[in-house]
Each structure stands twice: as structure tokens, then as C-alpha cells.
Amino acid sequence: xxxxxxxxxxxxxxxxxxxxxxxxxxxxxxxxxxxxxxxxxxxxxxxxxxxxxxxxxxxxxxxxxxxxxxxxxxxxxxxxxxxxxxxxxxxxxxxxxxxxxxxxxxxxxxxxxx
Amino acid sequence: xxxxxxxxxxxxxxxxxxxxxxxxxxxxxxxxxxxxxxxxxxxxxxxxxxxxxxxxxxxxxxxxxxxxxxxxxxxxxxxxxxxxxxxxxxxxxxxxxxxxxxxxxxxxxxxxxx
Numbered sequence: 030x031x032x033x034x035x036x037x038x039x040x041x042x043x044x045x046x047x048x049x050x051x052x053x054x055x056x057x058x059x060x061x062x063x064x065x066x067x068x069x070x071x072x073x074x075x076x077x078x079x080x081x082x083x084x085x086x087x088x089x090x091x092x093x094x095x096x097x098x099x100x101x102x103x104x105x106x107x108x109x110x111x112x113x114x115x116x117x118x119x120x121x122x123x124x125x126x127x128x129x130x131x132x133x134x135x136x137x138x139x140x141x142x143x
Numbered sequence: 144x145x146x147x148x149x150x151x152x153x154x155x156x157x158x159x160x161x162x163x164x165x166x167x168x169x170x171x172x173x174x175x176x177x178x179x180x181x182x183x184x185x186x187x188x189x190x191x192x193x194x195x196x197x198x199x200x201x202x203x204x205x206x207x208x209x210x211x212x213x214x215x216x217x218x219x220x221x222x223x224x225x226x227x228x229x230x231x232x233x234x235x236x237x238x239x240x241x242x243x244x245x246x247x248x249x250x251x252x253x254x255x256x257x
Contacts, residue, residue, distance in 0.1 A: 070182075070232060072247040085244060117186055126243055134180075134188035 032056050033135035035120050041141045042110060049106045050138045052120030059125040060084070061103035062132065063095060066117040078103050079126050107140075115142045145170045145237050149248035156225045157256050163210075164220045164251050166235030176238040177211065177218045182250070183231040191233070194218065225255045 033054045042048055054061065062085075063075040077085040081097040092108045107114060120135040146169045156162035168177070179191040194202045194211050201209050206226075210219045222229055235248040 070250050072188075072234060072250075074244060074246075077243065087244075119188060121188075131190070131193065132245065133190075137186045137188075139186070 033120055033122055033133050035118075035135040035138045037138060038136065039139050039141075041143065043143055044110055044112060046110050047106070047108045048110060048140070049104055050118055050120075050140070051102070051104045052135055053102050054120075054122040054133070054135075055101065056122060056124075056133060057101075058122040058133075059100055060123045061097065061100070062121040062123075063103065063105050064119040064121065064134075066119060066137070068116070072119070076103075076105075084126070110142045112142050115140055145172070145175075145239055145246045147235055147237050147246050147248035149233075149235050149251050151251045152249070153252045153254070155254040155256055156222075158225055158227060160225055161221060161223045162225055162253065164222075164233050164235075164253065166218045166220070166248055168216050168218065168235075168237045170216070170237065170239070172239055172241060174240045176240065177209075178236040178238065178245075179207070179209070179218075179220045180234040180236060180247075181229075181231045182234065183228075188234075192220065222253075227255050227257060229253060230255045 036051045060079045062077045066072045075089045076095045078097045094106045097103045117137045119137050121132040123132045148167045175196045177194045181189045181191045192204045206223045208221045232250045238245045
């Protein structure tokens with residue numbers, strides 16, 4: 030009964046590859062997010078979507094392209110992976126824009142770029 | 144822009160004792176929320192406690208309570224009767240209701256010793 034799930038949990042890949050991380054929430058929420066937690070554990074928001082529409086894009090390189098096929102899913106595609114993309118990526122959701130203050134996080138996807 | 148500062152990168156406490164983690168923030172907003180999240184070694188982000196800025200009463204959740212000083216822009220977390228399972232990284236977060244964005248502090252690693 031996982032509320033927010035991410036796949037894969039671990040991803041090891043070569044520099045220059047393209048990879049995707051998937052996120053699904055079964056909470057019936059309207060709003061979803063992607064966060065990046067770097068090696069120093071700093072947590073920064075990347076994107077937020079509400080009802081499949083992009084709300085926040087926090088100056089993320091355009092190699093990162095989120096896609097929301099429906100409001101229960103927010104996938105993150107990364108092109109031309111770089112060493113600096115190595116991090117833990119967290120997906121989160123909130124009921125709606127008015128309730129963004131309470132976010133439910135997924136378990137994280139640990140990406141290692143070699 | 145909001146900033147969140149956690150001045151204690153690491154802390155330790157003996158089991159059953161009380162520990163306080165500090166957090167200060169800077170904002171010109173009047174409508175916001177504050178949170179403490181716990182991140183155990185499993186990397187899951189778990190909401191510990193939240194505080195609405197408009198509420199003067201400090202939030203409490205079982206052994207966890209906050210000391211919210213709005214004028215001083217301070218939001219500390221007190222953990223009473225510390226347990227080994229409290230060992231984790233703790234993040235203080237500020238949610239800007241108008242911008243719909245959360246800003247996280249750099250985290251405090253708490254170790255509970257037996």
C-alpha cells in the first residue's frame with residue numbers, strides 16, 4: 030500500500046546515457062514534485078506539477094524533462110547524464126496546490142553516474 | 144527568497160534523554176508553514192511535525208514538540224525520551240504558501256546512543 034512509489038530504487042549508468050525515473054502516487058493527489066538530494070544531503074526542489082501542468086521549474090538544466098501522463102504519475106527523464114547528476118532523487122505529492130505544505134515523499138531513487 | 148539555517152550539522156544524545164535541534168529562517172512572507180522531516184538511513188523522508196505560522200500554539204506530536212518564535216524566526220525541534228530509532232538526519236523546511244515552494248535546511252544528523 031505504498032503511497033508514493035518510485036522506480037528504480039537504484040540506477041547506475043555511464044556518463045552520456047539517457048535514463049528515466051518513474052513516480053506514482055495512489056493518494057489521489059493533484060500535485061507532484063521532484064527533488065534532488067546531492068552528496069552533501071542538500072535537498073532542493075526541481076519541478077512541481079499540478080494536474081499534469083508544470084508549476085515550478087527551478088532553473089534545472091534542460092537535460093531534465095519531467096513528464097506527467099496523468100495526475101498520478103510524474104516521470105523524470107534525464108538526457109546526456111553527467112557525473113554531477115549523481116544524487117538521490119525524491120518524488121513527492123500533495124493533495125493540491127492549496128495543500129502543498131504537506132508533502133508525502135517517495136523512498137528516493139539513488140542515481141550514480143560513472 | 145527564503146533561507147533556512149540549521150546551525151548544528153551533527154548532534155548526539157543518550158537514549159531516554161532530551162535533545163533540541165535548532166532552525167532559523169528568513170522571510171518577508173506572513174503566510175507560511177514550517178516543518179521538521181526525518182530522514183533515517185533508509186533515505187525515506189518522513190514528516191515529523193508541522194506548524195502553521197498563524198498559530199501561536201506550539202505543535203506537538205507525541206515525543207516531538209517545537210518551539211516556534213515567530214518574531215525571532217526560530218523553529219526548534221525538541222525530542223523527548225530519545226529512542227535509538229530517532230537516529231536520522233533531520234531537516235527543517237519552510238513552505239512559502241504564495242509561491243507554492245518549500246525550502247529545506249541543510250540538515251542535522253542526530254545520533255542516539257545506547
